[in-house]
Amino acid sequence: MFALSFCVLLTSIWAVPAARWSAFCPARCQCNDAELTVNCADAGFEVVPLTLNPMVKQITIPRNIIANVDSAFGVYAHLEALDVSFNLVSKLGSRGLELRELRRLDLSHNSITIVERDAFEGLESLTHLTLKRNSISELPSNVFTPLHNLKVLDLSQNKISTIGAGSFHGLTSLERLVLRSNSLRHVPSDSFVYLPNLRSLDLGSNVLSMVDEAAFDHLKHLEELSMDQCALSVVHLEAFSGVAGLKKLYLQNNNLLVFPRAIASLSELDELNIGGNLIPKISVNDLRHLKKLKKLHLTRSENLERIEEDVFRHTPELEELWMEFNMQLEHLPASLLNHLRQLRKVSLRGNKLKYIHPALLPIEQLESFDVSGNPLVCNCSLSWLWQHMANRPHQYHNSSAVRCNGPSHLESDFLKSLSDGQLECRGESGRGILAVMLTSVFVFCLVGMILFLAWRRRITDARVGTIIKDLDSSPVNYASYDNHKYPYIIQPYTTLGRPISGQAFAPNAMLDPSSYTTLSPNALQSYLMSLNSVARPIVEPTSNRAYQTLSCNSRPNSGTSSSTSTTTDPGYETIDRQHQQQQQQAYQSLIYV
Ligand SMILES: *[C@@H]1O[C@H](CO)[C@@H](O)[C@H](O)[C@H]1NC(C)=O
Numbered sequence: 001m002f003a004l005s006f007c008v009l010l011t012s013i014w015a016v017p018a019a020r021w022s023a024f025c026p027a028r029c030q031c032n033d034a035e036l037t038v039n040c041a042d043a044g045f046e047v048v049p050l051t052l053n054p055m056v057k058q059i060t061i062p063r064n065i066i067a068n069v070d071s072a073f074g075v076y077a078h079l080e081a082l083d084v085s086f087n088l089v090s091k092l093g094s095r096g097l098e099l100r101e102l103r104r105l106d107l108s109h110n111s112i113t114i115v116e117r118d119a120f121e122g123l124e125s126l127t128h129l130t131l132k133r134n135s136i137s138e139l140p141s142n143v144f145t146p147l148h149n150l151k152v153l154d155l156s157q158n159k160i161s162t163i164g165a166g167s168f169h170g171l172t173s174l175e176r177l178v179l180r181s182n183s184l185r186h187v188p189s190d191s192f193v194y195l196p197n198l199r200s201l202d203l204g205s206n207v208l209s210m211v212d213e214a215a216f217d218h219l220k221h222l223e224e225l226s227m228d229q230c231a232l233s234v235v236h237l238e239a240f241s242g243v244a245g246l247k248k249l250y251l252q253n254n255n256l257l258v259f260p261r262a263i264a265s266l267s268e269l270d271e272l273n274i275g276g277n278l279i280p281k282i283s284v285n286d287l288r289h290l291k292k293l294k295k296l297h298l299t300r301s302e303n304l305e306r307i308e309e310d311v312f313r314h315t316p317e318l319e320e321l322w323m324e325f326n327m328q329l330e331h332l333p334a335s336l337l338n339h340l341r342q343l344r345k346v347s348l349r350g351n352k353l354k355y356i357h358p359a360l361l362p363i364e365q366l367e368s369f370d371v372s373g374n375p376l377v378c379n380c381s382l383s384w385l386w387q388h389m390a391n392r393p394h395q396y397h398n399s400s401a402v403r404c405n406g407p408s409h410l411e412s413d414f415l416k417s418l419s420d421g422q423l424e425c426r427g428e429s430g431r432g433i434l435a436v437m438l439t440s441v442f443v444f445c446l447v448g449m450i451l452f453l454a455w456r457r458r459i460t461d462a463r464v465g466t467i468i469k470d471l472d473s474s475p476v477n478y479a480s481y482d483n484h485k486y487p488y489i490i491q492p493y494t495t496l497g498r499p500i501s502g503q504a505f506a507p508n509a510m511l512d513p514s515s516y517t518t519l520s521p522n523a524l525q526s527y528l529m530s531l532n533s534v535a536r537p538i539v540e541p542t543s544n545r546a547y548q549t550l551s552c553n554s555r556p557n558s559g560t561s562s563s564t565s566t567t568t569d570p571g572y573e574t575i576d577r578q579h580q581q582q583q584q585q586a587y588q589s590l591i592y593v
Pocket residue numbers: 349350370372373398401
């Protein structure tokens with residue numbers, strides 16, 4: 001291996017004039033001496049060439065077969081950017097890369113399993129470090145301590161299952177941490193204490209399953225959080241309590257069964273993705289405090305059936321709504337998007353909508369909308385959409401993909417290629433008129449019948465007198481009611497003269513029996529209430545019959561009001577003759593309910 005490189009070196013020396021030794025460039029590299037950059041991509045190198053310009057600032061050497069970087073770049077002390085991605089590096093040894101001016105280091109797509117405790121010693125200028133797609137399973141405590149200028153650390157696609165409390169010690173400048181696609185089983189909250197400036201945290205594609213209370217409390221400046229594909233089923237109510245400034249939250253493709261209440265506290269949120277969960281319903285309180293929300297993704301929620309009418313009432317800034325491929329979503333309230341003055345893009349692609357109400361989409365203000373892939377029934381009700389697509393071909397509405405799924409003779413036809421006649425507007429409206437006419441006739445007959453029955457009832461009410469007599473002679477204490485004092489005694493009573501609970505009848509000795517009318521208890525009660533505000537119903541269970549009685553104020557034999565029972569009844573006093581006349585007139589005008 002070394003012999004080979006030596007040969008390459010010798011050949012190169014021979015080929016290049018001695019004067020250019022200091023800027024010698026291997027044959028398979030491109031070197032730019034003005035900018036001090038070297039690119040040796042796909043050069044097949046096993047080792048780092050040692051003959052480059054020692055002043056070089058940037059070495060890009062991806063897709064080679066370099067297995068060892070320890071001390072390999074020591075001669076290039078002025079390196080600022082180093083890309084060794086897609087090589088065979090398996091270990092980051094002790095002080096292997098002491099490059100004090102290095103800002104960017106890319107070691108992604110290698111086979112690193114071991115990172116020694118002081119592997120990053122001397123890299124104090126480093127701002128970007130990517131270790132993506134290696135096989136790191138453990139991060140020694142304090143391993144990043146020298147990197148106090150590091151802003152971005154990418155550890156995605158490794159095998160990290162736990163992160164020790166001290167692993168991120170010293171990363172005081174870190175703004176973005178990517179831990180996506182590891183094997184984390186819980187949010188490493190303890191280690192976040194060293195990341196006071198973190199703005200963006202990506203924990204996606206781990207197996208977190210739950211987020212605890214105050215999980216992110218140390219990350220006071222966090223603005224973006226991804227926890228998609230984490231098998232999350234539980235998000236603690238206080239999970240986001242410490243990150244009130246969060247602007248972007250990605251929770252898609254988890255196992256959430258309900259909309260997490262914790263989201264409600266995020267009043268700065270401008271983008272939320274909660275698609276791909278098992279949430280059946282979005283209700284108005286779910287988005288209640290998200291007054292700055294601009295983008296909402298609700299795609300591939302297989303259980304999503306219902307979106308409450310007022311859901312967006314508190315999100316006036318919404319600009320984009322992505323609600324696609326929800327296999328249970330058959331209906332959207334027509335007023336769902338009312339008041340969203342900033343709305344620009346709406347995609348309702350691939351849901352199960354058969355019909356789209358013309359009031360649903362504020363199409364005049366939209367830059368684009370997409371209703372393709374729904375099982376639309378192309379009838380008269382959709383002619384507004386058909387017309388719109390014809391009139392506004394320049395607005396993006398993916399109309400060339402909007403097909404009909406019914407009626408059967410139009411199945412699979414494109415909506416925009418139908419003719420006006422095919423939408424059957426005339427036929428539909430003719431049928432509509434017919435339906436209205438039939439309904440009117442039906443209603444007319446019904447009213448007639450009711451009036452007829454009411455009339456008949458008045459006739460059968462002639463039996464009332466008998467029933468009153470029955471009551472008078474029966475063993476119940478009706479007899480003790482002074483009919484003059486308590487004129488509104490009501491007997492549950494049917495038109496056929498049988499007492500029945502739930503029906504009410506208002507015999508009153510002071511009234512002309514011909515004016516008797518049967519009433520429902522509620523109607524009678526509210527009528528009497530209107531005559532005298534102290535009137536109230538009393539249920540009097542005596543013998544086997546339930547007497548529903550209504551007195552003016554108090555009952556003579558009631559335990560609770562016995563003090564007023566035998567003396568003059570103030571309730572009655574308030575009902576004078578005039579009232580009774582009113583009552584009489586009103587009874588006559590009452591309709592059976
Ligand atoms: C338009 O709709 C079709 C079918 O629903 C889909 O395949 C296509 O991606 C859509 N176009 C865009 C740009 O979304």
